[in-house]
Structure formats: C-alpha cells, structure tokens
Amino acid sequence: MLAHQFCELYNQHRQSLFAYLYSLVTDRVTAEDLLQETSLVMWREFDQFEPGTNFLAWARQVAFNRVRECRRRRQREGMVFSEEVVRQLADERAKMDRHLQDRWDQFQQCLTKLRDQDAELIDLYYANDATAEEVCQQTGRGIHAIRKAIKRIRRSLFECVGRNLPGRASS
Structure with a gap:
C-alpha cells in the first residue's frame, strides 16, 4: 500500500520536481542525476511524509537538500553559486510553479466554458x-x-485565462 501511494504521488509530481531541479542546476544531466538521488531518498524516507500534506513541497525540500550536497561536491571542484543565490533560485521557481498552476487551473475552467462544438474541435486538434x-x-x-x-x-482561451487569473480584477 505504501509503495502504491509513493508511486502515485511521485508520478503525479515527477515533471514538476525535475523542472525544479533543472532550474536550480541548469544542466540537464545533473538535474537527471539529482532526480534519481532525490527519488531514492524520498523512497527511503517516505514514512516521514505526512499523508494529506503537500507532497511536492516535501519533495522539493528533499531535492533542495540534494542540490546543496551537489553544490558542496562542486565547491570542492571550484564550480558553485553561493548558498543565497541557490535559495533565491529555489524561491523564484516555487513562485513560478504556483503561477503556472494558477494559469493551468484557470485554463481548465475556461475550457469548460467553451461551446460544445468548440470543445470538440479543441479536443480533436490537441x-x-x-x-x-x-x-x-x-x-x-x-x-x-x-x-x-x-x-x-485559442484567442478566446488566452483572453479568458488572462481575465480570470487570481489577483486580477474580473471584467
């Protein structure tokens, strides 16, 4: 049961976790390696995860610790950003993910407002x-x-999303 829960949550958030890592290290191979390391640590420590809480936030913290360890290794090699820069990058990435999630949620809402004929066309095409x-x-x-x-x-969806994003006044 625990393995099933972990796999379900991990698969749901894997791409976001990779994007987070990639934004911090800006090297695809390193990000992939860190994703593997992070996955192993998450699996070993999954019993520490509180069900019902934010899995992605927990996963990011585990990933951030892997990035810090990677930085320490690289620091010994002389290739590293300061701790503050990495923390700022992590914070900015988290803000960006929230913004993208807001846009995605709004896009899903806007899709439900399409006429049936338009929704069918979008479904066929995309x-x-x-x-x-x-x-x-x-x-x-x-x-x-x-x-x-x-x-x-597409124009209608774009305008709908922009009009209805959180923090924007509705027209």
Missing part, C-alpha cells in the same frame, strides 16, 4: 494531436474554417 487536415476529414469542414476556428478558440 488531445488527439491531429493536424488541421485530419480534423477536416473527421468533421467535414474546410481547412480554412478549421484553422480560423482554432485561432479564434
């Missing part, structure tokens, strides 16, 4: 990764009509 030509074949609509509709829907 969820199925179809080309405009393939959507034409599936819907019987012309290529120019499809491209124009996709452009209109």
